[in-house]
Amino acid sequence: MSVIHLLPPPDVMTSRCAIALxxxxxxxxxxxxxxxxxxxxxxxxxxxxxxxxxxxxKKLNRSRRKDGDRLFRGALVxxxxxxxxxxxxxxxxxxxxxxxxxxxxxxxxxxxxIPWRNAFDTSWRLTSYSHDMSLYECRQLLAKLVPYxxxxxxxxxxxxxxMERLSQAFADNLVGILFxxxxxxxxxxxxxxxxxxxxxxxxxxxTHYSAFGMPVTAMFTALSIPVMPIASLMLAVAxxxxxxxxxxxxxxxxxxxxxxxxxxxxxxxxxxxxxxxxGGKHRMGDQVLELPWLGSGSAKPIDADLRGAxxxxxxxSMLMCGVIGLIYVRLS
Numbered sequence: 041m042s043v044i045h046l047l048p049p050p051d052v053m054t055s056r057c058a059i060a061l062x063x064x065x066x067x068x069x070x071x072x073x074x075x076x077x078x079x080x081x082x083x084x085x086x087x088x089x090x091x092x093x094x095x096x097x098k099k100l101n102r103s104r105r106k107d108g109d110r111l112f113r114g115a116l117v118x119x120x121x122x123x124x125x126x127x128x129x130x131x132x133x134x135x136x137x138x139x140x141x142x143x144x145x146x147x148x149x150x151x152x153x154i155p156w157r158n159a160f161d162t163s164w165r166l167t168s169y170s171h172d173m174s175l176y177e178c179r180q181l182l183a184k185l186v187p188y189x190x191x192x193x194x195x196x197x198x199x200x201x202x203m204e205r206l207s208q209a210f211a212d213n214l215v216g217i218l219f220x221x222x223x224x225x226x227x228x229x230x231x232x233x234x235x236x237x238x239x240x241x242x243x244x245x246x247t248h249y250s251a252f253g254m255p256v257t258a259m260f261t262a263l264s265i266p267v268m269p270i271a272s273l274m275l276a277v278a279x280x281x282x283x284x285x286x287x288x289x290x291x292x293x294x295x296x297x298x299x300x301x302x303x304x305x306x307x308x309x310x311x312x313x314x315x316x317x318x319g320g321k322h323r324m325g326d327q328v329l330e331l332p333w334l335g336s337g338s339a340k341p342i343d344a345d346l347r348g349a350x351x352x353x354x355x356x357s358m359l360m361c362g363v364i365g366l367i368y369v370r371l372s
Contacts, residue, residue: 057368063150107251114252129227159209196340211271278356279313311335
């Protein structure tokens with residue numbers, strides 16, 4: 041079976057492209073960090089999932105249990121959420137056909153489940169107000185974005201982890217959700233959204249989560265196979281059109297770490313584009329995770345490096361919208 045036969049029909053793909061672009065626009069206008077803070081928790085999917093996973097993880101993932109038992113219990117927590125996401129997506133999949141302007145409601149739902157602006161807005165606040173905030177306030181701001189312990193970081197460490205999460209969020213929370221929406225519709229978008237959330241929450245190499253998070257790690261790994269190369273390529277191409285970046289180093293960093301876990305490919309590209317070093321040691325609880333060092337530049341990035349990363353992300357997001365727009369024009 042060829043790849044073409046796996047794609048939806050042209051008329052379906054055309055409508056999904058239009059809704060994807062509308063959903064992205066709605067997300068950028070109405071679902072930034074400040075707007076999400078003012079929203080009721082009742083309509084935030086991440087709020088419900090966080091409380092569900094936290095409650096059951098504490099009960100089921102106790103350190104005295106064997107790895108096989110913890111893996112089974114991890115599946116009991118994660119698989120129902122993934123199946124529920126796919127089922128809800130199927131129920132919402134035809135929302136654009138329910139009434140005349142149903143496409144707008146579907147675009148709003150898509151915009152709601154794209155959490156990408158959290159990382160971008162956090163980066164903007166760090167670059168704009170870091171001189172007015174204490175180091176403690178910067179650490180607390182970053183702690184809302186990453187699963188790691190930020191209490192020991194200096195300002196270079198805060199910026200470094202923010203750049204890492206910004207790169208991963210572009211791939212996970214924007215490219216991945218829109219890719220699977222175009223391919224499978226709302227079921228694919230919700231499935232990837234839940235998988236990426238669970239991966240960030242429990243899919244770590246930490247000994248406490250290695251067995252418990254294995255089911256969601258396997259699911260996310262499978263779903264991200266086409267996503268990470270696309271996101272990494274978009275970042276590399278975006279660096280060609282972004283001032284004060286290093287496109288050659290971006291490609292070099294990507295190729296040097298091509299055999300590693302592809303979840304870190306976008307981070308490697310960003311490290312090369314900004315000529316910094318990202319990765320390294322990350323503290324989580326009582327354990328220090330030894331993550332790969334990516335890039336060949338300075339391991340002490342500054343505000344200017346974070347601003348450069350934001351420019352690359354901005355250009356890459358415009359490139360992504362352009363690609364979706366070209367598909368729409370080609371098929372319409």
